[in-house]
Amino acid sequence: MTGITGAEAPSRPTPWRVLVPFGIGAAVSVLLGIYSKQHDPTGEQVIELFFTGQIQLKAWFATVAFALAMYQLFSGMRLYGTLKFPKTIPSWFGQTHRLSGTLALAFTLPVGYHCLWSLGFQDADGRVFLHSIFGCLFYGGFVAKVIIVRDHRLPGWTLPFVGSIVFTALVVLFLTSSLWFFTNDPLNRSIF
Amino acid sequence: VFKNIVNGVQFAVLLLVGFAVVELFINDADGAPSVDYATGFPEAQVAAELFADNCSGCHGADGSGVSGPSLQGIEDRLSVEDETAVIANGRGGMPPWQGRLTDTQIQLLVRFTREVL
Secondary structure (H helix, E strand, O other): OOOOOOOOOOOOOOHHHHHHHHHHHHHHHHHHHHHHHHOOOOOOOOOOOOOOOHHHHHHHHHHHHHHHHHHHHHHHHHHOOOOOOOOOOOOOHHHHHHHHHHHHHHHHHHHHHHHHHHHOOOOOOHHHHHHHHHHHHHHHHHHHHHHHHHOOOOOOOHHHHHHHHHHHHHHHHHHHHHHHHHHHOOOOOOOO | OHHHHHHHHHHHHHHHHHHHHHHHHHOOOOOOOOOOHHHOOOOHHHHHHHHHHHOHHHHOOOOOOOOOOOOOOHHHOOOHHHHHHHHHHOEOOEOOOEOOEOHHHHHHHHHHHHHOO
């Protein structure tokens, strides 16, 4: 007996295990793509809250998600030591990273739901095609990230790698929807 | 305490995700399309299918607009020629449909939006 119990022994990275979260994430992305292609778009509004229309709500919710993703990037880099600010990491800092990611996902839910249920997968032009692709990628990446966060036997590069994928997907989604709407809406609709 | 709050928020969002996924499959459109085709012109049913397949995603099942503008009352805003040109050549975020739809199909859609919606 070495005196080290199983619970105390440091878990060694098992490279092949990365296939599990990435496989499940890829499956989620593909399933979303299939759903959005097969489901007849209803073309209906879902929720407007206090906005003048569905598209305004979606644009602002995606903007909030984007802002939270920026905080995710910042806090993630600080937790990994890439950034040195703030000098000392407060005890609650890691929790704000978790909270910002969770809230970012929450703000994308009504947006993604409307895209999938009401509009479906579209490829009429480059912008909407890119938006459709990265929308599916985002949720698959998010699922993979949730699995990777909880699995401590994965190589150290997997979490920042999948985090980068999710962040990049959200940035592309923001650029191809909210920013487009705020700056290029051909109909000059109210942004609120 | 903060950790418990974050855990609670995560649990609530997880429930929301589950709810959204279930809704994707069980939520039917509210009686869409809400258009009385019987009052339309003879080819209205064909035009309605064209509209449902190609236009409703952006303009809504009843033409009231979603990501694209409302088409209701389009006859007050655009002439037949202008509307035909917009459908054929696209405008703003709307792609051109010439090449994907025949001239006859575009004419049917123009008539449908003006007479039925």
